[in-house]
Amino acid sequence: MDEFGASGTALGRPAPAAVRAGLMPSGFASPAQDWFEDRIDLNRHLIKDITSTYIVRVSGHAMDGAGISDGDELIVDRALQPRDGSVVIAVLDGELIIRRLRITNADPSTNTAGTGEGTGTSVALIAASSAYPPIPVPDPDDLVIWGVATRCLHHV
Amino acid sequence: MSDPAPPTQPGPGSAASPLSSGVALVDVNNFYVSSERAFDPSLEGRPLVVLSNNDGCVITRSAEAKALGIPMGAPWFQIAEQAKAWGLQVRSSNYELYGDMSARVMEVLGRYTTDLEIYSIDEAFLTLDGTHGEQHVTGRIIKASVRRNTGLPVCVGIAPTKTLAKLANRWAKGNPNFDGVCHWDLVPEDQRQSLLHRLKVTDIWGVGTRNGARLNAIGIDTAWDLAAADPVLIRKRFSVVLMRTVLELQGTPCITSIESTGNEQVFFSRSFANPVNSRDAMQQALSVYAQGAASRLARKNLQGRVLTAFAGTSPFSTGTKSSPSICIPLPAHTANPLDLTRAAHKLLPLIEEGVPYIRAGVIITDLQPVGTQDALLTLDLDSGANTGQTPGKDAGPLLHEIGQKFGRSSIGLGHAGLKAGSEWTMKRDMLSPHYTTKWTDLPVVKAQ
Numbered sequence: 001m002d003e004f005g006a007s008g009t010a011l012g013r014p015a016p017a018a019v020r021a022g023l024m025p026s027g028f029a030s031p032a033q034d035w036f037e038d039r040i041d042l043n044r045h046l047i048k049d050i051t052s053t054y055i056v057r058v059s060g061h062a063m064d065g066a067g068i069s070d071g072d073e074l075i076v077d078r079a080l081q082p083r084d085g086s087v088v089i090a091v092l093d094g095e096l097i098i099r100r101l102r103i104t105n106a107d108p109s110t111n112t113a114g115t116g117e118g119t120g121t122s123v124a125l126i127a128a129s130s131a132y133p134p135i136p137v138p139d140p141d142d143l144v145i146w147g148v149a150t151r152c153l154h155h156v
Numbered sequence: 157m158s159d160p161a162p163p164t165q166p167g168p169g170s171a172a173s174p175l176s177s178g179v180a181l182v183d184v185n186n187f188y189v190s191s192e193r194a195f196d197p198s199l200e201g202r203p204l205v206v207l208s209n210n211d212g213c214v215i216t217r218s219a220e221a222k223a224l225g226i227p228m229g230a231p232w233f234q235i236a237e238q239a240k241a242w243g244l245q246v247r248s249s250n251y252e253l254y255g256d257m258s259a260r261v262m263e264v265l266g267r268y269t270t271d272l273e274i275y276s277i278d279e280a281f282l283t284l285d286g287t288h289g290e291q292h293v294t295g296r297i298i299k300a301s302v303r304r305n306t307g308l309p310v311c312v313g314i315a316p317t318k319t320l321a322k323l324a325n326r327w328a329k330g331n332p333n334f335d336g337v338c339h340w341d342l343v344p345e346d347q348r349q350s351l352l353h354r355l356k357v358t359d360i361w362g363v364g365t366r367n368g369a370r371l372n373a374i375g376i377d378t379a380w381d382l383a384a385a386d387p388v389l390i391r392k393r394f395s396v397v398l399m400r401t402v403l404e405l406q407g408t409p410c411i412t413s414i415e416s417t418g419n420e421q422v423f424f425s426r427s428f429a430n431p432v433n434s435r436d437a438m439q440q441a442l443s444v445y446a447q448g449a450a451s452r453l454a455r456k457n458l459q460g461r462v463l464t465a466f467a468g469t470s471p472f473s474t475g476t477k478s479s480p481s482i483c484i485p486l487p488a489h490t491a492n493p494l495d496l497t498r499a500a501h502k503l504l505p506l507i508e509e510g511v512p513y514i515r516a517g518v519i520i521t522d523l524q525p526v527g528t529q530d531a532l533l534t535l536d537l538d539s540g541a542n543t544g545q546t547p548g549k550d551a552g553p554l555l556h557e558i559g560q561k562f563g564r565s566s567i568g569l570g571h572a573g574l575k576a577g578s579e580w581t582m583k584r585d586m587l588s589p590h591y592t593t594k595w596t597d598l599p600v601v602k603a604q
Contacts, residue, residue, distance in 0.1 A: 060603035094198030
């Protein structure tokens with residue numbers, strides 16, 4: 001990543017640890033030195049593609065029922081194809097809105113966004129709390145999905 | 157002189173093989189504007205300008221802002237009053253955001269080539285193999301892929317040479333029929349000729365206005381004229397650099413990839429006598445180190461394109477540990493202490509106030525000898541936002557020389573020249589959040 005001038009910040013590589021296991025101590029060799037393993041790196045486990053992954057923060061309670069609360073952070077992959085049931089970030093009236101994508105299609109094999117020219121497809125953005133009515137999407141082709149949430153960093 | 161490039165034939169020198177190697181120039185359309193819009197969809201369709209350092213003047217305009225008649229380089233204070241009436245959106249340069257988006261774009265591009273040459277923050281040359289048709293398909297895939305991963309629109313120009321790739325890219329941008337991807341060799345010959353006849357010679361990448369006037373004086377007015385010129389004559393009357401441009405227009409690649417100097421780097425780092433625990437003090441230290449590195453580059457007659465700045469607390473301290481580092485792509489190869497200092501200062505937001513740092517430094521990588529390439533590569537056809545031109549281009553050697561004569565701390569930029577510099581911060585009153593690099597600045601999605 002370095003050779004492409006990546007910035008070593010939030011989503012980049014981990015900062016180099018000043019002291020790493022396995023370095024030779026001056027006294028006794030560590031009995032663990034041959035079993036050295038890198039520490040768990042959340043970037044590696046939670047992020048599939050760093051170039052398409054963004055972290056966003058949730059504001060509001062519409063997704064409470066899905067375990068996504070006000071103030072939680074979400075890992076969002078912009079490159080994923082949204083499907084029926086995906087928790088998506090949609091662009092609505094110039095704002096980023098989080099909802100669950102609901103695609104109902106006569107032919108379930110084509111349940112993806114942006115393919116709704118055919119008849120019988122209806123698309124809506126659904127909240128996970130009954131206090132928020134579904135947002136209908138009259139023309140699915142007009143729907144702009146900004147990204148698909150893959151993980152919620154829920155504050156417990 | 158022969159035609160610039162034969163139609164639908166493999167590039168010169170590879171006629172025997174159905175496979176050839178092409179050069180793609182990929183650049184982001186209106187990079188700063190597009191980066192802002194990628195995180196703030198409300199800016200879509202509205203006139204938007206991005207201001208230069210210290211909110212000085214307009215350096216990028218959206219199409220809507222251009223339509224309002226706002227000129228490139230317009231001083232902000234002159235248009236500020238009308239901004240509201242126009243509904244004009246204004247942003248300070250968010251280099252943190254642009255730097256990260258640039259890195260994402262370059263990483264995506266790197267997946268489609270074995271030879272990626274980052275030319276500026278928003279453009280890169282890629283070597284593409286395969287037939288012309290395959291190269292064109294790859295160009296389309298690249299465009300879609302960058303869009304999907306980053307939300308940024310790019311245009312792709314593919315040709316046998318960099319100069320022609322630059323031309324094809326510009327064509328792709330200007331003519332919607334290309335849908336953003338133009339392969340020079342797949343365009344019918346008559347259309348290419350007509351384009352070259354229409355283009356002023358100064359529109360060619362690498363031909364400056366000064367050369368332009370001199371070329372006009374000997375009857376070379378259009379790109380076509382230059383492509384038809386005798387390279388030897390051009391070398392005699394002008395320079396070897398311009399001769400290369402002629403050859404490239406004729407389809408012979410000769411602006412080669414910048415010679416890699418391996419893993420060579422300039423590393424300038426010191427441990428502090430006393431821990432530094434404020435951003436202010438760190439800024440001074442980074443200024444000194446960046447200029448130390450600049451001086452070292454000048455001494456070796458080298459320029460670098462990537463700067464890494466870092467700092468660290470003591471590994472033995474029991475308090476807060478912090479080892480921030482940041483990697484900054486420079487606008488072009490440079491040894492200019494102004495560029496390097498500015499880049500090194502990008503580390504500052506990552507410095508935690510009150511934490512005792514015991515060391516800091518800068519590393520300059522991607523080095524090349526001065527004068528090999530970038531003098532030629534500073535022309536930008538469209539935006540002007542990324543010309544790579546920096547005021548004080550010759551400051552490096554001069555400062556180095558004075559430092560040699562009168563001692564290292566006799567002269568310097570900003571903090572590096574003075575014992576206690578005045579408070580200096582870049583003015584960015586209309587800055588958008590650092591959406592991708594700062595935890596407190598994450599984009600907010602509404603669950604309302």
